[in-house]
Amino acid sequence: MQDVLIDSADGVMTLTLNRIEKKNSFTQAMYSTCADALLQAADDATVHVVVIQGHATIFSAGNDISDFLSRGATGPDVPVFRFLRGLATFPKPLIASVCGPAVGVGTTLLFHCDLVYAGDNAAFSMPFVNLGLCAEAGSSLLAPRMMGYHRAAEALLMGDPFMAEAALEVGLVNRIVPPTEANNVAQSQARKLAAKPLPSLIETKRLMKKGQMAEVLAQITEESESFGRLLQAPHAKEAFTAFMKKRKPDFAKS
Numbered sequence: 225m226q227d228v229l230i231d232s233a234d235g236v237m238t239l240t241l242n243r244i245e246k247k248n249s250f251t252q253a254m255y256s257t258c259a260d261a262l263l264q265a266a267d268d269a270t271v272h273v274v275v276i277q278g279h280a281t282i283f284s285a286g287n288d289i290s291d292f293l294s295r296g297a298t299g300p301d302v303p304v305f306r307f308l309r310g311l312a313t314f315p316k317p318l319i320a321s322v323c324g325p326a327v328g329v330g331t332t333l334l335f336h337c338d339l340v341y342a343g344d345n346a347a348f349s350m351p352f353v354n355l356g357l358c359a360e361a362g363s364s365l366l367a368p369r370m371m372g373y374h375r376a377a378e379a380l381l382m383g384d385p386f387m388a389e390a391a392l393e394v395g396l397v398n399r400i401v402p403p404t405e406a407n408n409v410a411q412s413q414a415r416k417l418a419a420k421p422l423p424s425l426i427e428t429k430r431l432m433k434k435g436q437m438a439e440v441l442a443q444i445t446e447e448s449e450s451f452g453r454l455l456q457a458p459h460a461k462e463a464f465t466a467f468m469k470k471r472k473p474d475f476a477k478s
């Protein structure tokens with residue numbers, strides 16, 4: 225089975241995260257597949273809308289942690305950076321359907337989506353600090369802007385999960401639905417958008433995003449540099465090793 229399923233129909237390209245046995249955690253190959261799909265969707269006139277969805281029990285556990293341990297290079301050509309840049313600059317409507325845990329990039333990618341539908345079991349978290357890392361995907365800029373500074377600080381510094389109701393309250397999601405219906409709701413909204421005039425959708429999105437586009441891209445680059453440095457440091461190594469060995473990290477040793 226492929227880890228990301230790609231399907232196009234009726235003007236809607238759907239990316240389904242399909243690595244359920246590892247809780248849809250992202251490998252480099254999955255970032256690459258998603259980045260390529262977004263590039264293709266941006267250029268393909270028959271695609272009007274992209275939907276990113278997971279399973280009724282899990283959206284994504286974020287970056288694959290064993291993959292973190294082996295990740296070396298940073299820079300604009302690495303798959304995760306291509307994916308984040310593709311999300312931030314995607315010119316057409318981008319919809320997410322989120323159920324169950326949405327950890328790390330599983331939450332931060334949502335800051336780049338235009339519409340987000342959440343199952344009532346959705347749990348969002350950005351535990352970068354707990355892993356010895358820092359905010360990524362522009363979240364250090366977009367989370368305070370969307371959620372307010374103190375709520376963003378709680379989410380990013382404490383790393384505790386917040387549930388669908390809290391995400392609705394801060395405007396990170398548009399609607400809460402039963403988990404078994406989330407993907408259908410996202411698809412139905414996507415088809416409604418796909419039937420609208422594409423140039424008007426593109427122009428309206430461009431006008432809404434243009435004020436912060438350069439700032440967001442600069443923030444993603446700066447975060448990536450810090451993230452790459454912290455990835456190689458002892459705190460992160462201890463956090464990843466602890467996760468793989470199913471024990472609590474001990475940062476006193478790092």
Ligand code: COA
Nearest residue numbers: 245246247249285286287288289290325327328329351352
């Ligand atoms: N990277 C690699 N493997 C992961 C993973 C990740 N981010 N998240 C989960 N997995 C793996 C587990 O190691 C486990 O593998 P195993 O069956 O070989 O032991 C399998 O997926 C199931 O995970 P498990 O933790 O048993 O599921 P759960 O339902 O109890 O909890 C989560 C789900 C998402 C809450 C939990 O897996 C989790 O917190 N994952 C780590 C999230 C994280 O810190 N991501 C990095 C963000 S930057």
